[in-house]
Amino acid sequence: xxxxxxxxxxxxxxxxxAVRGIDLDIADHEFVVLVGPxxxxxxxxxxxxxxxxxxxxxxxxxxxxxxxxxxxxxRDIAMVFxxxxxxxxxxxxxxxxxxxxxxxxxxxxxxKRVDEAARILDIRELLDRKPKQLSGGQRQRVAMGRAIVRxxxxxxxxxxxxxxxxxxxVQMRTEIKKVHQQVRTTTVYVTHDQVExxxxxxxxxxxxxGVIEQVGTPHQLYxxxxxxxxxxxxxxxxxxxIPCRMEEANGSLAVRVxxxxxxxxxxARAERYRAQARNGKLLLGLRPEHITEAGPHLEPGExxxxxxxxxxxxxxxxxxxxxxxDGTQVCGRVNPNAGAREGxxxxxxxxxxxxHLIDDATGQVI
Amino acid sequence: xxxxxxxxxxxxxxxxxxxxxxxxxxxLRWSYFFLVLFAAFFLLPPIYMLITSLKTSAxxxxxxxxxxxxxxxLENYVELLTSNAYLTYFRNSAIVSVVVVAMTxxxxxxxAFALARMRFxxxxxxxxxxxxxxxxxxxxxxxxxxxMFATFKEWTGIELINRxxxxxxxxxxxxxxxxxxxxxxxxxxxPKELDExxxxxxxxxxxxxTKIFIPVALPGLIAxxxxxxxxxWAQFLYPLAFTTSxxxxxxxVGIITSLIKGDVFNWGQIMTGALLGAAPPxxxxxxxxxxxxxxxxxxxxxx
Amino acid sequence: MVDAAIRAPAAAAARPRSSLRRTMQRKxxxxxxxxxxxxxxxxxxxxxPAFYSLHLATLNKSMERFVGLSNFTFxxxxxxxxxxxxxxxxxxxxxxxxxxxxxxxxxxxxxxxxAKGQRKWRGMLLVPWVIPPAMSCLAWLWLFDxxxxxxxxxxxxxxxxxxxxxxxxxxxxxxxxxxxxxxxAPFFMIMYLAALKSVPEQLYExxxxxxxxxxxxxWYxxxxxxxxxxxxxxxxxxxxxxxNFDIVRILTAGGPIDMTHVFATWSFRVGIEGGDIPLGASxxxxxxxxxxxxxxxxxxxxxxxxxEV
Numbered sequence: 001x002x003x004x005x006x007x008x009x010x011x012x013x014x015x016x017x018a019v020r021g022i023d024l025d026i027a028d029h030e031f032v033v034l035v036g037p038x039x040x041x042x043x044x045x046x047x048x049x050x051x052x053x054x055x056x057x058x059x060x061x062x063x064x065x066x067x068x069x070x071x072x073x074x075r076d077i078a079m080v081f082x083x084x085x086x087x088x089x090x091x092x093x094x095x096x097x098x099x100x101x102x103x104x105x106x107x108x109x110x111x112k113r114v115d116e117a118a119r120i121l122d123i124r125e126l127l128d129r130k131p132k133q134l135s136g137g138q139r140q141r142v143a144m145g146r147a148i149v150r151x152x153x154x155x156x157x158x159x160x161x162x163x164x165x166x167x168x169x170v171q172m173r174t175e176i177k178k179v180h181q182q183v184r185t186t187t188v189y190v191t192h193d194q195v196e197x198x199x200x201x202x203x204x205x206x207x208x209x210g211v212i213e214q215v216g217t218p219h220q221l222y223x224x225x226x227x228x229x230x231x232x233x234x235x236x237x238x239x240x241x242i243p244c245r246m247e248e249a250n251g252s253l254a255v256r257v258x259x260x261x262x263x264x265x266x267x268a269r270a271e272r273y274r275a276q277a278r279n280g281k282l283l284l285g286l287r288p289e290h291i292t293e294a295g296p297h298l299e300p301g302e303x304x305x306x307x308x309x310x311x312x313x314x315x316x317x318x319x320x321x322x323x324x325x326d327g328t329q330v331c332g333r334v335n336p337n338a339g340a341r342e343g344x345x346x347x348x349x350x351x352x353x354x355x356h357l358i359d360d361a362t363g364q365v366i
Numbered sequence: 367x368x369x370x371x372x373x374x375x376x377x378x379x380x381x382x383x384x385x386x387x388x389x390x391x392x393x394l395r396w397s398y399f400f401l402v403l404f405a406a407f408f409l410l411p412p413i414y415m416l417i418t419s420l421k422t423s424a425x426x427x428x429x430x431x432x433x434x435x436x437x438x439x440l441e442n443y444v445e446l447l448t449s450n451a452y453l454t455y456f457r458n459s460a461i462v463s464v465v466v467v468a469m470t471x472x473x474x475x476x477x478a479f480a481l482a483r484m485r486f487x488x489x490x491x492x493x494x495x496x497x498x499x500x501x502x503x504x505x506x507x508x509x510x511x512x513x514m515f516a517t518f519k520e521w522t523g524i525e526l527i528n529r530x531x532x533x534x535x536x537x538x539x540x541x542x543x544x545x546x547x548x549x550x551x552x553x554x555x556x557p558k559e560l561d562e563x564x565x566x567x568x569x570x571x572x573x574x575x576t577k578i579f580i581p582v583a584l585p586g587l588i589a590x591x592x593x594x595x596x597x598x599w600a601q602f603l604y605p606l607a608f609t610t611s612x613x614x615x616x617x618x619v620g621i622i623t624s625l626i627k628g629d630v631f632n633w634g635q636i637m638t639g640a641l642l643g644a645a646p647p648x649x650x651x652x653x654x655x656x657x658x659x660x661x662x663x664x665x666x667x668x669x
Numbered sequence: 670m671v672d673a674a675i676r677a678p679a680a681a682a683a684r685p686r687s688s689l690r691r692t693m694q695r696k697x698x699x700x701x702x703x704x705x706x707x708x709x710x711x712x713x714x715x716x717x718p719a720f721y722s723l724h725l726a727t728l729n730k731s732m733e734r735f736v737g738l739s740n741f742t743f744x745x746x747x748x749x750x751x752x753x754x755x756x757x758x759x760x761x762x763x764x765x766x767x768x769x770x771x772x773x774x775x776x777x778x779x780x781x782x783x784a785k786g787q788r789k790w791r792g793m794l795l796v797p798w799v800i801p802p803a804m805s806c807l808a809w810l811w812l813f814d815x816x817x818x819x820x821x822x823x824x825x826x827x828x829x830x831x832x833x834x835x836x837x838x839x840x841x842x843x844x845x846x847x848x849x850x851x852x853x854a855p856f857f858m859i860m861y862l863a864a865l866k867s868v869p870e871q872l873y874e875x876x877x878x879x880x881x882x883x884x885x886x887x888w889y890x891x892x893x894x895x896x897x898x899x900x901x902x903x904x905x906x907x908x909x910x911x912x913n914f915d916i917v918r919i920l921t922a923g924g925p926i927d928m929t930h931v932f933a934t935w936s937f938r939v940g941i942e943g944g945d946i947p948l949g950a951s952x953x954x955x956x957x958x959x960x961x962x963x964x965x966x967x968x969x970x971x972x973x974x975x976x977e978v
Contacts, residue, residue: 051386052874071384073880085875089893098889099879150879393883397778401790404775408797408855411808414819418811432819477707484700492704494968499715501964503912505933506957509940509950510718510725539714546707571699600801602915603933607941618803622919633811640804651799655792658799662856663863 002063002153002186003028004049009058011044018044020210031180031187035197036207042190043158049188050079050156063153078147079156082163084139086131093127096145117148120182137168148183157189173199194234206230228363231356237288240330244284246276255284258326263352266301273357276366285356291332294349301353308345419638426633442638452639454613455620458530462616463598466537470594473542478549479575483561500543508607530614536604541594548664552586553579589661592654596647617643726951740951749927757931761911764849769903772857780865798855806919809848838928841921845929848916857902864898897970904967908960932956
């Protein structure tokens with residue numbers, strides 16, 4: 001059994017609390033991604049699981065055993081570092097077999113495991129080379145091979161793709177996913193890139209300032225964020241947050257955005273929001289993909305309006321349009337043929353079925 | 367809850383794991399233990415020099431506990447510091463060292479600048495040559511130099527042997543190569559954009575050197591100066607070979623040859639003399655330790 | 670740094686040629702004059718004497734006649750000469766080996782303690798190197814004194830008889846090596862400490878996760894990463910130790926019965942004290958082959974340094 005459990009884990013450096021009491025359960029075979037901006041504590045948490053940092057308070061359990069004071073080599077874990085940390089004076093084969101050689105595994109067994117890992121990662125022809133002869137992507141694969149060969153309880157990845165260029169990153173993402181499908185080891189993966197989180201994870205843990213904001217599947221985080229931070233962190237381009245007021249007229253609710261523009265709230269949401277009518281500090285959260293060009297037929301919940309476009313960014317498969325609503329810059333995604341031109345008005349439709357209402361004072365999604 | 371009880375049970379049953387905090391504590395204890403041991407070994411002789419220097423001759427020959435001073439006295443210090451001979455040695459050493467330092471910097475810094483930045487025929491060979499020169503020991507050169515100076519006297523009548531200022535010619539051979547080497551390293555690490563900006567601003571090469579490189583590479587200059595001073599002050603072979611009369615001697619040779627009269631060693635004074643002789647480098651080291659160390663490591667780890 | 674000098678000309682050559690050739694020439698001449706004192710110093714006071722030494726070695730004692738290689742053959746027949754060769758090698762190799770070992774161990778311990786304390790320990794441990802060797806040799810001479818040795822006084826407390834530190838030939842050899850180690854180990858410590866700090870921490874972390882104990886980490890990570898610096902420092906020290914003069918001269922003056930003489934001290938005895946400069950020069954020249962071999966290795970290592978990332 002290789003589940004990982006964190007109970008009220010705290011990490012303090014002098015007066016600064018980098019990790020402020022987190023609880024997390026990671027099931028066996030699960031691929032969990034810790035994601036968040038720099039300084040949120042995700043790397044520190046990972047390093048505490050690895051045993052490279054001391055735990056100030058709380059417990060970490062791997063496979064049912066409390067491992068707070070256990071040195072890394074006894075925790076049966078493997079780690080892939082951001083800078084690969086390959087031993088420069090050893091060949092790829094020696095790098096990958098180092099852990100097994102230390103434990104005095106028989107040569108035949110070592111060779112079998114290294115060959116198997118090299119096959120999975122497609123690096124068999126690199127086995128005799130030294131790290132300095134390899135490209136970044138190859139080095140990263142060797143680092144992963146070193147982890148696979150150990151056959152540990154848990155894989156730990158510390159921002160492994162950050163040093164690669166954009167294209168390579170996309171490629172390696174897929175590789176990692178394929179490896180996980182084959183090898184099925186419990187994995188804890190740290191990144192600041194929410195795209196990596198969404199594409200790789202079984203569950204995503206969003207962290208901010210040392211605490212967990214939300215844990216959920218990518219789908220849950222995308223459609224059902226619980227806090228403003230999560231709502232704005234997941235999804236690219238980021239969700240729009242438009243200051244607004246709730247209005248009630250004749251029994252129906254509407255979200256007033258500017259003096260001229262109010263979006264009627266779909267009936268399905270009306271109950272949830274009725275209590276907010278008196279709340280002055282509200283934000284309307286609407287993803288750019290839910291603000292599109294207004295077509296000839298409008299679905300229920302889609303509200304048309306017109307806006308003068310300030311900036312357009314043609315992306316090929318779509319065009320991003322930016323416009324202002326009472327001083328707030330809003331982003332929408334329209335069809336490339338919608339006739340979007342900078343400085344010209346365009347008829348847009350906002351799909352309020354996907355709206356989120358956020359209390360600006362607490363940062364909570366209502 | 368059941369899982370908590372289960373984990374509690376597991377904690378008790380895992381004797382095969384190590385303990386990080388215990389390992390770390392022991393590592394620290396062993397480290398300090400050995401550091402104290404080695405520090406004692408390294409500091410023993412200087413401390414012993416101090417102890418002996420505070421003893422009277424009577425106490426020394428009485429062969430009481432050599433590690434403790436029963437009747438501390440400053441008479442050794444007073445005697446030496448008022449002795450003309452000793453003060454002459456000190457003065458000679460001081461003058462020679464300071465002048466050599468100045469000469470060394472005047473030779474090394476422009477040369478290092480030229481080698482690090484400007485190109486001329488043979489500059490690459492010269493840079494390697496400078497380094498190799500440092501490897502030629504003075505113990506190889508002192509005899510031919512002795513003969514050369516003797517011959518020089520025959521040709522020109524200028525007496526070079528047994529004059530302290532001959533050391534001014536000799537010491538730079540020891541200090542200049544390494545100082546040049548240090549400075550090349552520091553100069554080379556200054557980004558090229560700086561000299562290009564200076565050129566555009568209208569500076570000549572010498573101005574670039576004095577107004578930009580020297581200020582920016584100041585730590586390197588200080589390190590090189592300290593090195594040159596320390597080497598000059600501590601020199602033993604050249605003065606021993608080339609100076610013999612009492613008034614021409616520098617400190618290392620002076621202490622040894624004059625305080626040891628025949629078979630009688632006045633150890634109290636010898637130790638005092640040695641301690642005072644070791645004082646200038648030690649004082650510089652105490653105040654400028656980081657530059658001192660930078661000078662040492664510059665040769666091997668820089669670049 | 671040699672490659673910095675080599676790279677500089679290449680970069681300079683890349684400047685636009687549209688600048689006047691005069692500028693190039695002017696820069697070259699200025700550079701040449703800046704380096705001229707250095708060149709004169711090296712050629713006149715280092716290279717010339719070195720070659721002159723070769724010439725001197727072929728003269729007779731009064732330096733009037735050319736006698737070819739008879740100085741060398743004379744030396745080959747002297748037993749003292751072979752003793753000097755043997756002692757010089759033993760002295761240099763043993764001393765350097767222990768200096769490197771002690772330097773490495775101490776550097777490790779200094780590296781292990783928290784950073785705030787490192788500075789003052791480093792300061793204390795470097796003292797032997799800072800004190801002029803001539804002065805510290807006097808201290809050791811006094812510590813080794815036949816009648817008043819402070820060491821013997823302590824040993825007597827344990828009932829161990831007085832040791833003739835400089836009186837007995839084999840003890841004298843030991844003492845000379847001991848003092849050389851005492852003076853030189855701090856230098857190695859400083860060098861190795863700097864090198865230890867340059868090994869990336871992540872390699873140790875990876876090794877720790879892979880299951881390496883502390884000595885395995887030293888063997889598989891630290892030593893290979895420090896291979897270059899270890900080699901360069903050792904070779905440097907070999908050259909310097911081999912040519913050492915001060916310690917032997919002051920402690921034992923080459924005795925007893927000439928058993929602690931190294932090339933430098935014997936050449937001084939023969940050349941200056943014995944008045945036979947050509948013979949002394951011949952003795953010194955025997956250092957050259959060994960020094961050259963060491964220098965070649967150093968050069969090779971320096972240009973190869975930094976190729977591993």
